[in-house]
Each structure stands twice: as C-alpha cells, then as structure tokens.
Amino acid sequence: MPLRAFIAALVLAVAHGTAVAADIVGYSEAFDTLFRVDLSTHTAQELGAAGTLNGTRIGDLEGLSFGPDGNLYAVSDGLKILVRISEQTGHASVIGLLNLAGEPLTAHLDLAMTFTCDGRLWLSAGDGNFWQVDPATGATTPVGNLGVKITGLTSNGSTVYGTGSQGNNNLYKIDTATAHATLVGSYNLGTYVTTVSPGFDATGKLWSILGYVPPPQGTTTFPPWSDLASLDLSKGTLTNTGPITGPTDLQVDFAGGLKGLAIVPPVCSGGGAISVDPTPSLSLQGLLTLAGSLLLLAGTRLRRRRQN
Numbered sequence: 569m570p571l572r573a574f575i576a577a578l579v580l581a582v583a584h585g586t587a588v589a590a591d592i593v594g595y596s597e598a599f600d601t602l603f604r605v606d607l608s609t610h611t612a613q614e615l616g617a618a619g620t621l622n623g624t625r626i627g628d629l630e631g632l633s634f635g636p637d638g639n640l641y642a643v644s645d646g647l648k649i650l651v652r653i654s655e656q657t658g659h660a661s662v663i664g665l666l667n668l669a670g671e672p673l674t675a676h677l678d679l680a681m682t683f684t685c686d687g688r689l690w691l692s693a694g695d696g697n698f699w700q701v702d703p704a705t706g707a708t709t710p711v712g713n714l715g716v717k718i719t720g721l722t723s724n725g726s727t728v729y730g731t732g733s734q735g736n737n738n739l740y741k742i743d744t745a746t747a748h749a750t751l752v753g754s755y756n757l758g759t760y761v762t763t764v765s766p767g768f769d770a771t772g773k774l775w776s777i778l779g780y781v782p783p784p785q786g787t788t789t790f791p792p793w794s795d796l797a798s799l800d801l802s803k804g805t806l807t808n809t810g811p812i813t814g815p816t817d818l819q820v821d822f823a824g825g826l827k828g829l830a831i832v833p834p835v836c837s838g839g840g841a842i843s844v845d846p847t848p849s850l851s852l853q854g855l856l857t858l859a860g861s862l863l864l865l866a867g868t869r870l871r872r873r874r875q876n
Contacts, residue, residue, distance in 0.1 A: 591606050591607070591608040591609065592606070592607040592608050592769050592775075592831065593605065593606055593607065593831070594607055594767055594769075594775070594829050594830060594831040595632055595640060595653075595655065595828075595829070595830045595831075596612070596632060596765065596777055596794075596826040596827065596828050596829050596830075597618075597629040597630065597632060597642060597653075597826065597827055597828050598825065598826050598827075599627050599628065599629070600617050600618045600625050600626055600627040600628075600629060601614060601615075601616065601617045601618070601658060602614075602615045602616060602617075602618070602653060602654075602655075602657075602658030603615060603814065603826060605777070605796075605812060605826070605829070607769070607775055607796060607831075610796055610809070610810055610811065610812050610813060611812070611813055611814060612812050612813065612814035612826070613814065614814065615655075615656070615657065615658045616654075616656075616657040616658030616659060617658055617659075618644075618651065618653070618658060618659060618660035619659050619660055621647060621649070621662055624647065625646075626644050626646075626647060626649075626651065626660045626662075627644065627646045627647075628644055628645035628646035628647075628676070629642045629643070629644055629645075629651070629653075629660070629827070629828065630642065630643055630644075630645050630678070630679045630680065630681070630763075630765075630827045630828050631643045631679050631680045631681030631682070631691070631721065631827075631828050632653070632681075632765075632827075632828030632829060632830040633681050633682050633683050633689075633721075633722075633828075633830050634683065634830045634831075634832060634833040634834070635683045635687070635689070635703060635833060636683060636685060636686075636687050636833050636834060636835075637687075637833075638833055639652055640652065640653040640654075640655055640830055641653065641663075641681070641683075641689070641703065642660070642681070642828060643666065643679045643681055643691065644660075645676060645677055645678070645679045648665060648666045648667075648668060648671075648673055649662055649663070649664065649665055649666060649706060650662075650663040650664055650665075650666060650701060650703070650706035651663060663703070663704070663705065663706045664705045664706030664707065665706055666691070666699075666701070666706050666707075666708050667706075667707060667708055668693070668697070668699070668708060669708075669710060670697070671693065671695075671697065677693040677694055677695065678693065678694030678719045678734075678763065679691060679692070679693055679694075680692045680693075680718060680719055680720045680721040680730070680731075680765075680828075681701070681721055681828075682721040682722050682723045682728060682834075683703075683723065683833070683834050684723045684725070684726050684727075684728060684744070684834055685723070685725045685726055685834040685835055685836035686726060686836065687703070688700060688744070689701040689702070689703045690721060690723075690728060690742075690744055691708065691721075692714065692718045692721055692730065692742075694717050694718065694719055694734070695713075695717075696713040696714040696715055696716060696717065696718070697710070697713055697714075698710075698711045698712055698713065698714050698742070698747040699711060700744070711744065711745075711746070711747045712746060712747030712748075713747060714730065714740075714742065714747055714748075714749040715748075715749060716730075716732055716736055716738070716740065716749050717732050717733070717734055717735070717736040718730040718731065718732055718736075718740065718749070719731065719732065719733045719734065719762070719763040719764055719765075720733075720763065720764045720765045720766045720776065720829075721742070721766070722766040722767050722768055722774070722829075723768070723834050724768050724772060724774075724801075724834075725834060725835065725836050725837065726836060727741065728741070728742040728744055729741055729742065729752070729766060729774070729801075730742045730749060731764035731765070731766045731776060731799075732764070733761045733762060733763055733764045734760075734761070734762060735760075737754060737755040737757050737761065737806075738751055738752070738753065738754050738755065738804060739751075739752040739753055739754075739755065739799055739801075739804035739806075740752060751804075752801070752802075752803070752804040753800075753802075753803045753804025753805060754804055754805070755799075755804060755805060755806035756805050756806070757806050757808070759780075759808075760780070761778050761779065761780065762779045762780055762781050763777075763778070763779035763825075763827055764776050764777075764778055764779075764797075764806075765777040765778075765779070765826070765827055765828050765829045766799065766829060767829035767830055767831045768831060768832065768834075769831045769832060770831075770832045773798065774798065774799040774800075774801055775796065775797070775798055775799070775829060775831065776796075776797045776798070776799055776806070776829065777794050777795070777796060777797075777812070777826050777827070777828075777829050778794060778795040778796075778797055778808065779794055779825040779826065779827055780794075780795075780825060781825055793811065793812065793813075793814075793825050793826070794811070794812045794825040794826040795808050795809075795810060795811050795812065796808075796809050796810060796811075796812050797809055812826065
C-alpha cells in the first residue's frame with residue numbers, strides 16, 4: 569500500500585474509533601449538589617455543593633441550562649433565585665432574585681428553565697405560569713399561563729419544548745410569545761413521574777431524566793433514584809432506558825433524585841436546529857496512537873531505503 573493511502577486509512581480508523589467511543593455527558597442537580605451524568609453509561613459523578621446564601625443552603629436547584637455564553641445556570645426553587653453554577657465544583661454564584669409576581673415565596677413550584685439560541689431565558693412553574701428572565705439580573709417578565717402542568721423546559725435552537733408530569737405525561741411545544749402550549753404527543757408511560765427534566769445533545773436527540781418523589785401510588789418500597797429516557801420529537805413517546813447509578817450513598821443523601829439536565833448550549837443554525845460538526849475530533853489517546861503509528865511507519869520505510 570502506498571504511504572499516503574496508508575496514512576489516510578490510519579487517520580480515518582483512529583478518528584472513527586474515537587468518535588464511536590465518545591460519551592455523551594450532561595449535568596444535573598440533586599437538591600444542592602451538582603452531578604456529572606454520563607448518558608452513555610448511565611452513571612453519575614458527584615462534583616460538589618452549591619454553598620450557602622446568608623447562612624441558608626442554596627437548595628432545590630432545578631432547571632439547569634447552558635447559556636449561549638457556555639455558562640451553566642440554574643434556579644433555586646427554595647430561595648427563588650437565579651444562579652450560575654461552576655461545572656468543576658458545583659458552587660453557585662447568585663445572580664439575583666426572580667421576583668415571581670403572584671407566587672408565594674414558600675411554595676414549591678417545580679421550576680423549569682431553558683435558554684433559546686438568541687440568548688433569551690425562559691422559566692416555567694408547575695402551575696403553568698411562564699416568564700422571560702433577564703440572565704444578567706434574574707428579573708422576570710410574565711408572559712402568560714401555559715394551561716398545563718410543565719416540570720421541564722428545553723430548547724432546540726429557537727424552539728422551546730415543555731415536558732409534563734404528575735399526571736400530565738405529555739410533550740409540548742411552547743410558543744414563547746403567547747405562552748401557548750401545543751401538544752406534541754403522549755409519553756405512553758403508565759408510571760407516575762414527579763419530574764421530567766429534558767435536554768438536547770449536540771446531534772439533536774432529546775434526553776430526559778425522570779424523578780420519582782413521592783413514590784408512585786401503591787408503591788411500598790423506596791422509588792428508584794432517577795431514570796434516563798429518550799423522547800421522540802415527532803410523537804412525544806418516551807423510552808425509559810434504565811436507572812442512573814452513582815455513589816452508594818445517593819439513596820440516603822440525595823433521596824430526591826436528579827432534577828434538570830444540561831448537555832450543550834443552544835446554537836442557532838438553519839432555522840433553529842442544533843448544528844452538528846460532522847468532523848470527528850480525536851482524543852489525546854487517539855492523537856498519541858496516530859503519531860506513534862506514523863513514526864513507526866516512517867522508521868520502517870527509512871530502514872528499507874538504507875538496506876536498498
């Protein structure tokens with residue numbers, strides 16, 4: 569085989585291998601602690617707690633979303649504040665109060681949040697209220713009421729989707745100008761789910777984390793911590809792919825399970841779809857393997873030339 573052809577084949581082989589082996593990673597919160605969730609292996613790694621505000625734990629963190637700036641944001645349902653989360657430590661930096669007009673500060677609202685690719689930030693509550701949020705201050709502007717129970721928001725480019733739960737097992741498309749929720753379809757899921765936290769990956773696939781607190785009616789055993797699922801954007805159907813596992817103390821320390829799912833920042837491209845770079849990227853191991861193979865090949869050919 570000619571040298572150029574061999575090198576080209578080697579590059580493609582290494583690139584293909586590293587692309588196939590690449591895991592899809594997201595972030596989620598268990599009360600006040602950030603977890604790195606490997607969606608390919610269904611495993612969760614604890615990163616760290618959010619900290620405190622004036623001596624009070626910054627807890628009930630929900631609605632994790634990457635902004636177009638690449639920063640990770642969340643809301644505290646307990647303190648009704650917008651925060652920015654460190655991906656490395658889980659520490660929360662307070663941005664500001666949400667000032668949710670008409671909502672009691674002590675109420676548990678099942679807040680959900682997402683950025684659209686234009687940088688606008690959207691927030692919903694389980695009672696249907698829907699707001700636009702200033703990501704620089706946390707100030708909210710009411711848009712309307714969705715008319716349905718939503719516990720999760722996510723966006724694909726400029727299109728916002730809402731996930732229902734607690735008896736409303738349906739996927740919706742949200743009109744951010746009017747707060748109108750258009751039904752996409754039913755999950756076809758018979759299990760009671762407390763929260764459904766959706767998130768798109770870089771290919772446009774819609775994932776979700778399922779939370780089960782309180783346990784389903786008639787259940788006497790403690791519910792599973794959290795499950796991972798995928799959603800069909802055209803039909804709304806949900807496929808449960810199994811439980812997410814992590815440190816052995818999760819069942820005790822984080823009995824509320826995971827809420828929120830952030831995988832990639834929203835990207836505007838071609839009518840609002842997430843753009844995908846078709847060129848596979850090499851890992852460090854792949855680059856070292858490729859470099860070693862090329863050096864070995866070059867040395868072999870040099871020895872042959874000297875012998876001739």
